[in-house]
Amino acid sequence: MAQLHFQLQHTDKDSSARAGMITTDHGTIQTPIFMPVGTAGSVKAVTQAQLENEVKAQIILGNTYHLYLRPGLEVLEKAGGLHQFNQWKHPVLTDSGGFQVFSLAGTRKIKEEGVTFASHIDGSKHLFTPERVMDIQRSIGGDIIMAFDECPPGGSEYEYARKSLDLTHRWLDRCFTQFNQTPDKYGYTQNLFPIVQGATYKDLRKESCEYVSEKNAPGNAIGGLSVGEPEDKMYEICDWCCQHLPKEKPRYLMGVGTPWNILECIGMGIDMFDCVMPTRNGRNAMLFTTEGVINIDNKKWEFDYSPIDAGLPNPMSHLYSKAYLRHLFKSGELLALTIASVHNLAFYLWLVGEARKQIIAGTYNAWKNQMIVKLKNRL
Amino acid sequence: MAQLHFQLQHTDKDSSARAGMITTDHGTIQTPIFMPVGTAGSVKAVTQAQLENEVKAQIILGNTYHLYLRPGLEVLEKAGGLHQFNQWKHPVLTDSGGFQVFSLAGTRKIKEEGVTFASHIDGSKHLFTPERVMDIQRSIGGDIIMAFDECPPGGSEYEYARKSLDLTHRWLDRCFTQFNQTPDKYGYTQNLFPIVQGATYKDLRKESCEYVSEKNAPGNAIGGLSVGEPEDKMYEICDWCCQHLPKEKPRYLMGVGTPWNILECIGMGIDMFDCVMPTRNGRNAMLFTTEGVINIDNKKWEFDYSPIDAGLPNPMSHLYSKAYLRHLFKSGELLALTIASVHNLAFYLWLVGEARKQIIAGTYNAWKNQMIVKLKNRL
Numbered sequence: 001m002a003q004l005h006f007q008l009q010h011t012d013k014d015s016s017a018r019a020g021m022i023t024t025d026h027g028t029i030q031t032p033i034f035m036p037v038g039t040a041g042s043v044k045a046v047t048q049a050q051l052e053n054e055v056k057a058q059i060i061l062g063n064t065y066h067l068y069l070r071p072g073l074e075v076l077e078k079a080g081g082l083h084q085f086n087q088w089k090h091p092v093l094t095d096s097g098g099f100q101v102f103s104l105a106g107t108r109k110i111k112e113e114g115v116t117f118a119s120h121i122d123g124s125k126h127l128f129t130p131e132r133v134m135d136i137q138r139s140i141g142g143d144i145i146m147a148f149d150e151c152p153p154g155g156s157e158y159e160y161a162r163k164s165l166d167l168t169h170r171w172l173d174r175c176f177t178q179f180n181q182t183p184d185k186y187g188y189t190q191n192l193f194p195i196v197q198g199a200t201y202k203d204l205r206k207e208s209c210e211y212v213s214e215k216n217a218p219g220n221a222i223g224g225l226s227v228g229e230p231e232d233k234m235y236e237i238c239d240w241c242c243q244h245l246p247k248e249k250p251r252y253l254m255g256v257g258t259p260w261n262i263l264e265c266i267g268m269g270i271d272m273f274d275c276v277m278p279t280r281n282g283r284n285a286m287l288f289t290t291e292g293v294i295n296i297d298n299k300k301w302e303f304d305y306s307p308i309d310a311g312l313p314n315p316m317s318h319l320y321s322k323a324y325l326r327h328l329f330k331s332g333e334l335l336a337l338t339i340a341s342v343h344n345l346a347f348y349l350w351l352v353g354e355a356r357k358q359i360i361a362g363t364y365n366a367w368k369n370q371m372i373v374k375l376k377n378r379l
Numbered sequence: 380m381a382q383l384h385f386q387l388q389h390t391d392k393d394s395s396a397r398a399g400m401i402t403t404d405h406g407t408i409q410t411p412i413f414m415p416v417g418t419a420g421s422v423k424a425v426t427q428a429q430l431e432n433e434v435k436a437q438i439i440l441g442n443t444y445h446l447y448l449r450p451g452l453e454v455l456e457k458a459g460g461l462h463q464f465n466q467w468k469h470p471v472l473t474d475s476g477g478f479q480v481f482s483l484a485g486t487r488k489i490k491e492e493g494v495t496f497a498s499h500i501d502g503s504k505h506l507f508t509p510e511r512v513m514d515i516q517r518s519i520g521g522d523i524i525m526a527f528d529e530c531p532p533g534g535s536e537y538e539y540a541r542k543s544l545d546l547t548h549r550w551l552d553r554c555f556t557q558f559n560q561t562p563d564k565y566g567y568t569q570n571l572f573p574i575v576q577g578a579t580y581k582d583l584r585k586e587s588c589e590y591v592s593e594k595n596a597p598g599n600a601i602g603g604l605s606v607g608e609p610e611d612k613m614y615e616i617c618d619w620c621c622q623h624l625p626k627e628k629p630r631y632l633m634g635v636g637t638p639w640n641i642l643e644c645i646g647m648g649i650d651m652f653d654c655v656m657p658t659r660n661g662r663n664a665m666l667f668t669t670e671g672v673i674n675i676d677n678k679k680w681e682f683d684y685s686p687i688d689a690g691l692p693n694p695m696s697h698l699y700s701k702a703y704l705r706h707l708f709k710s711g712e713l714l715a716l717t718i719a720s721v722h723n724l725a726f727y728l729w730l731v732g733e734a735r736k737q738i739i740a741g742t743y744n745a746w747k748n749q750m751i752v753k754l755k756n757r758l
Contacts, residue, residue: 040706040707040710040712041703041706041707041710042707042710042712042713042714043714044712044713044714045713045714045717046714047695047714047717047718048698049694049695049698066710070706070709070710071681071702071706071709071710074682075681075682075702075706078682078684079684079700079702079703084684085700085702085703085706086703087698087699087703302450302454303453303454303457305457305458305463315428316426316428319427319428319466320466321458321464323450323454323458323464324420324458324464324465324466327419327420327449327450327454327464328419328420328421330449330450331419331420331421331445331449331450333419333421333423334421334423334424334713334716334717335421335422335423335424335425335426337713338424338426338713338717339426
């Protein structure tokens with residue numbers, strides 16, 4: 001069993017896009033990659049067989065905050081970790097719970113020690129410290145686990161962002177200390193990724209990139225983007241961070257984003273993405289397709305018997321028609337949520353797979369610029 | 380393309396149970412069979428691939444009332460019928476909408492001509508006549524379609540049941556007249572099954588069986604049971620009807636029931652069943668298993684990592700543990716509804732398949748009596 005390894009296979013000549021391969025104890029991941037979000041140990045409305053066979057997911061996320069509250073660590077530990085519990089045999093990444101504590105939990109208080117918060121389920125009080133969050137992620141058993149950080153709200157003032165970043169860096173040290181003192185729990189190697197913060201301030205972001213890089217972790221993440229700042233600013237900061245993070249490690253942009261966000265950020269050198277958008281928007285009848293964006297509950301699809309997306313390789317997007325999926329949404333059928341979620345995820349995985357092919361072929365930049373226009377098209 | 384054919388393959392020596400094979404233009408059905416209910420063109424929370432590969436369904440139902448209201452006949456006709464619309468390539472049975480008009484619709488009025496009712500979706504007014512219901516089912520395109528009948532409420536007085544039965548028989552004549560005057564719509568043969576009514580009155584049921592038998596239809600159904608009468612009365616009437624319906628035609632008991640109901644009624648000579656119970660109860664965390672009944676959201680399953688049901692052949696009931704499924708229900712995850720629905724349907728299909736094997740082996744009655752005790756067990 002070995003630490004996560006990243007092999008950089010190809011770098012685009014006209015952009016900073018890269019193709020690579022991540023090796024973990026639960027298998028390999030071809031980058032760039034999109035990671036479906038399985039918040040409470042399940043990618044919503046999608047079976048694990050559908051993730052494998054339709055979506056072709058290579059790694060999925062679990063949310064530490066949710067899994068810690070429910071089913072709780074005892075259930076996960078006795079199961080032998082999340083892979084055993086939910087029967088997903090490929091790599092898993094868990095976030096640190098930081099983002100959820102700040103976005104979902106009730107009354108919370110940030111102290112040097114950590115964050116106290118009230119569960120959104122039953123109001124019970126909890127304390128997350130960097131050490132505790134390492135222990136929790138050890139128990140959940142992700143192949144990649146994330147540092148516990150403070151996520152300043154979008155549009156934070158410089159002074160707040162400065163103080164927050166200093167705290168995040170002190171917490172980062174404590175995360176690594178605790179991580180290095182504790183053994184892997186289930187016989188395979190877990191890998192801690194630090195997170196770059198610093199809001200929209202380039203000096204803070206550069207400082208954070210340098211601080212994070214010094215940890216010499218097997219991969220690095222960029223957090224605190226796509227939290228309300230303008231899209232141009234997100235691109236600017238993402239690009240800036242990529243320039244200041246080591247080339248030889250995978251770069252993970254957390255919580256981003258639309259298909260065109262993903263293509264732009266691949267062009268900047270991002271290797272890993274996660275986002276709830278394909279599943280959440282799918283459940284709200286919004287489909288991303290190879291021809292553009294579709295609101296499938298729109299009346300215009302009532303008699304459209306063409307496949308949901310003939311441009312995708314997965315069976316489900318070919319089998320069912322737009323008219324049938326529209327009918328399922330209008331009728332409130334649960335199958336609508338499954339089909340739309342599987343389709344959107346299959347689209348995201350197809351998209352990063354195509355990006356990879358284009359990078360290897362040396363045609364990424366031209367392809368990306370054409371593709372973005374097409375994908376933004378409202379059908 | 381040919382009329383539905385029933386081949387009686389084996390009759391049990393100790394009971395009236397039979398094993399047979401129904402041949403339709405969309406393939407064969409081995410009886411006894413359970414038919415999952417796909418109300419609005421979808422078996423709730425289950426994909427068509429799961430119906431084929433996990434559940435091993437051989438025929439599914441569609442509800443005429445629901446499909447007529449939504450997506451509506453124009454959408455179904457232009458699709459080329461329900462098989463094309465929902466991509467279920469095996470046989471389909473549609474009910475007549477009678478039961479739903481009486482149980483779901485708003486203000487309704489029964490006249491000699493037919494029934495006027497208000498849609499439960501938008502309150503719009505509609506008229507179902509025997510002729511209209513034949514035309515609607517022609518448009519939906521079921522391989523087996525059902526006569527339009529009046530369903531008297533459970534516990535109806537004799538006088539009401541008498542009048543209702545007479546009306547149902549007059550409507551039956553009109554159904555056959557209209558059916559025989561109209562061509563198949565999509566190139567394959569549709570088959571009209573008449574329905575025996577008569578509430579809990581043996582003389583009415585006998586009269587209805589005789590009336591229905593004279594139609595010489597390719598199959599016959601028993602309606603108006605499991606509508607509130609005591610279980611013993613249901614069994615008594617079902618047995619009585621089986622004795623008065625032709626042996627050489629498949630017998631379909633509509634809307635029944637629990638696993639033990641099904642085993643008892645197979646013993647009386649019923650060949651076909653449908654019921655929403657496996658899917659509806661599944662969505663409410665109630666599982667039928669080879670060991671008995673489970674309320675999977677109960678705390679006792681929190682740490683039970685054994686498979687949902689190791690006694691079933693389908694992958695999903697083996698792959699996921701009771702603890703995981705319980706967690707999904709407690710967390711409100713949509714995947715819970717899919718797993719529970721697939722499991723319960725796979726159980727029902729396994730059960731009728733086992734019954735068939737036992738009938739062929741000549742051991743049905745002894746097996747059934749043991750099995751019923753086991754299946755009723757509350758785990």
